[in-house]
Amino acid sequence: MKSLLILDSTLLLGNCVTTSRPAQPVTTAPFEMRLEQWTLFDSARQRAIPVVLYRPAHSNARSPLKPAILSHGYGGHNTDYTFLAQTLLAHGYLVASIQHELPTDAPMPTTGNVREVRRPFWERGVQNILFVRQALQRKYPRVDFSELLLVGHSNGGDTAMLFAAEHPALVARVVSLDNRRVPFPRAARPRVLTLRSSDQVADPGVLPTPAEQARFGTTLVPLKNTIHNDMWDGATAAQKAEMNAAVSHFLEN
Incomplete structure (x- = not known):
């Protein structure tokens, strides 16, 4: 059975049924990206998993894409972090926002x-990530899944941290936008960047100590002019630029 996503059709991928809308071009400097809306269905859990996929409009055969899975904050939507998706695409990632x-x-x-x-709730998110990862791997076998990046805001960051703790071999990097509840992995893999807001404090034991940050290569970036609820597409241009600059530096080093 073909694995091509077709408008208003359903496809069986193992125990996964996928429907999608056609890719829509979006012009962003200095490249063009395409958006696809998927609805995956996990028959084992009887659960739909809506996904927005951001991918380059034009492939580069010499530079295989890497996968990134993005998890929104509680009460948010998977379409709320386009500013980050654009940055990730510019760094060679195929981005799935759950x-x-x-x-x-x-x-x-x-x-x-x-x-x-x-x-x-975090465990349900971990299962969603595992399922989406599997669907992406089947749909895009040339993507380098040894370089999986997880990005999460707030509760989505807690989900990403729990995934990293339970499946460290599957994750290369994690970017946390101000998660506060689930402790960071104390390990060299995955590498972790966390952007910290100016108005929220993590629970005791969540953030690595300065000594642990140095030992495990964790990067902590305080955002003095950005509150917790501004870490999404509703941020100002200056706030987005600061967050994107930190993410870019992390991915390039």
Whole structure:
């Protein structure tokens, strides 16, 4: 069976059914990218997984793409981080942005032991990432999955950190936009960059100590003029430029 995504059709990929809309060109300096909207279906969990895929409009056979999976903050949408997706594409990534929360999902608890009551939500996100990774690998076999990058904002960053802790061999790098609950991996792999807001503080034990940062190569960048809720497409041009500059430096070194 062909694995080509076709408008208003469904495809069986293992236990994955995919529907998609046609790629739409978006002009961004200095390149053009295309957007595809997928709906994957995990039959084992009976769960739909909407995905927005950002990919270069023109392939470069001499430079294989690397995969990046992006996870939004709680209450957000998978279309909210285009400014970051553009930067990742410019650095040779194929970007899949997952919609982790569905309208039928129960709300995330706000009382009790946060790490206990919210862990099922993070675990669900980990399973979503695993499933999307598998779908991407089947659809794009030439993409270098040894270079998987996870990017997450807030609760999405917690999901990325939990994934890195549970599946360290699958992740090369993590970019956290101000996750506050799930501790960072204390290991040389994956390499971690975290952008920290000016108004929120991580829970005790989440951030590596300065000695641990030096030992494991963790990069912590404080954003003095950016609050937690501004770390998305709604940020100012100056805020986006600062975040993109930090991400670019991390990816280039």
